[in-house]
Amino acid sequence: MGIEERGYFTLDEVLQLPGCPPQEQLAGRRLAVVECGHEIPCNPCETSCARGALTVGETITSLPVLDAERCDGCGSCMADCPGLAIFVVDLTRGDGRAEVWLPHEFLPVPAPGAVVVVAVVAAALVAPSPSFVREIRIGRGMFLSQ
Numbered sequence: 001m002g003i004e005e006r007g008y009f010t011l012d013e014v015l016q017l018p019g020c021p022p023q024e025q026l027a028g029r030r031l032a033v034v035e036c037g038h039e040i041p042c043n044p045c046e047t048s049c050a051r052g053a054l055t056v057g058e059t060i061t062s063l064p065v066l067d068a069e070r071c072d073g074c075g076s077c078m079a080d081c082p083g084l085a086i087f088v089v090d091l092t093r094g095d096g097r098a099e100v101w102l103p104h105e106f107l108p109v110p111a112p113g114a115v116v117v118v119a120v121v122a123a124a125l126v127a128p129s130p131s132f133v134r135e136i137r138i139g140r141g142m143f144l145s146q
Contacts, residue, residue, distance in 0.1 A: 009037060014035055017063065018065040018066065019034020019054070019064045020035075020066070021033065021066055021071070025068045026089055029073065030088060030089070030090035032066060032075070032077055033066075033086065033088070033089055034077075035087070036063055036064050036083065036086070038083075039061045039062065039063060040061060041061050042083065044082060045064050045077040048077050048079070049077050051072060052070055053066060053071035053072075073088050075101055078101060078103050084103040084104070086103065087100060087101060
């Protein structure tokens with residue numbers, strides 16, 4: 001079964017995308033993860049990145065490629081992605097938790113302290129099993145417990 005039937009990418013599929021940094025590059029860093037796997041005419045992520053960490057290239061239907069060495073995890077690409085296909089993983093906390101910034105388009109906005117189930121793919125990148133949000137910072141990010 002593919003994404004068309006499921007409606008989402010599996011972790012293995014995301015790890016194969018050119019916008020997903022290798023997991024070893026996530027350690028101790030904050031990086032964007034691009035779940036864009038559809039060759040559609042789109043490039044706001046490329047034009048929004050001041051560091052040039054995302055490239056689509058001459059063919060506007062190419063998949064975005066992330067250069068993890070250039071990415072500082074600022075989230076400007078996430079804010080500009082019309083497909084909500086980018087999230088930011090921050091493993092710099094040093095307290096055993098990961099901060100994951102997720103784009104969303106839903107109402108009502110969860111209140112601080114609410115428990116929200118997150119996408120399995122986002123959780124699997126930072127934890128060995130699916131996790132739940134324990135704390136929400138509206139407008140900044142979400143913390144996943146490990």
